[in-house]
Amino acid sequence: MTEHVHHHGHAKAHDHDxxxxxxxxxxxxxMKKAFFLTxxxxxxxxxGGMLSHSLALLSDAGHVLTDIAAIGLSWFALKQSEKPPSGxxxxxYHRSGILAALINGITxxxxxLVILWEAYSRFHHPVNVTPxxxxxxxxxxxxxxxxxxxxxxxxxxxNVRSAVLHMLGDAAASAAVILGGLIIAFTHWNLIDPIxxxxxxxxxxxxxxxxxxxxxxxxxxxxxxxxEVGDIVETIRAVGGVHDVHxxxxxxxxxxxxxxxxxxxxxxGLTIRESQHxxxxxxxxxxxxxxxxxxVQIEDGDHPHDDSVLCRDDDSQPHSH
Numbered sequence: 001m002t003e004h005v006h007h008h009g010h011a012k013a014h015d016h017d018x019x020x021x022x023x024x025x026x027x028x029x030x031m032k033k034a035f036f037l038t039x040x041x042x043x044x045x046x047x048g049g050m051l052s053h054s055l056a057l058l059s060d061a062g063h064v065l066t067d068i069a070a071i072g073l074s075w076f077a078l079k080q081s082e083k084p085p086s087g088x089x090x091x092x093y094h095r096s097g098i099l100a101a102l103i104n105g106i107t108x109x110x111x112x113l114v115i116l117w118e119a120y121s122r123f124h125h126p127v128n129v130t131p132x133x134x135x136x137x138x139x140x141x142x143x144x145x146x147x148x149x150x151x152x153x154x155x156x157x158x159n160v161r162s163a164v165l166h167m168l169g170d171a172a173a174s175a176a177v178i179l180g181g182l183i184i185a186f187t188h189w190n191l192i193d194p195i196x197x198x199x200x201x202x203x204x205x206x207x208x209x210x211x212x213x214x215x216x217x218x219x220x221x222x223x224x225x226x227x228e229v230g231d232i233v234e235t236i237r238a239v240g241g242v243h244d245v246h247x248x249x250x251x252x253x254x255x256x257x258x259x260x261x262x263x264x265x266x267x268x269g270l271t272i273r274e275s276q277h278x279x280x281x282x283x284x285x286x287x288x289x290x291x292x293x294x295x296v297q298i299e300d301g302d303h304p305h306d307d308s309v310l311c312r313d314d315d316s317q318p319h320s321h
Contacts (some may be wrong), residue, residue, distance in 0.1 A: 029074040048137025052130040056196040073100035094254035102215040108208035117203040122194040134181035142174035221251040239276035259293035270301035
């Protein structure tokens, strides 16, 4: 065994872009357009809701208000993510987008509670609704939200996806308001208005829960969705020259930007140059698994080390580094 190859030597893998993992163009122009058009929808639906006395339409306007917050925060987050890494923020500002998405989700849940409370009140004290203004205002909301949501639906950024979720959900809510207006126009059954409000609230809550769940997982450094630790470990072990792997960590810096760190056991007789070829093979294999930022610590197979695949920090199972 050559003495100059140390088991604590670190090898930092280069960022590869086999699957677009670390390079995405933030659609800030689209978000800017979406912000101002959504503000126009809010004004139209607020006026329509007050003129028609429709809680369903006002609920839709409440959803639009969260759209504006979502798009505004996402727009801000996308701009922040363009800032380069620094000494104090070595991964850059990508997490600002996750924080924005979390705030969006919590806000949506609060709006849901407000709508449900008002709907409960209207079940006991029905309010006469004027359907004409429901048609006009909800129609504007439906068309604009479909235009915006369908135009940005293919973007993988979590902030854009959360904003699109708002838009498409609001389009569905607007369609429900139009249907409710038709029912009221022909039957004068005003209770359909708070019933629709409850359905809109549940629609909002379902989307909000998905966003909150995903953002909390990222903030807790959870294993990214769609990635299995066992599969990744076997992928690394399958690379020629790698005898074993342990202390594996896989997390998301932000949505779609996955990272990994681990300890890899190699032959202690390898030179640094020879070990680099093995590390490059590990990088390429993981890039095809949607992991674009890889850090590997090299260890000698003859040196005692912790056999646990996952890092164990409890006192009963200390690391053997």
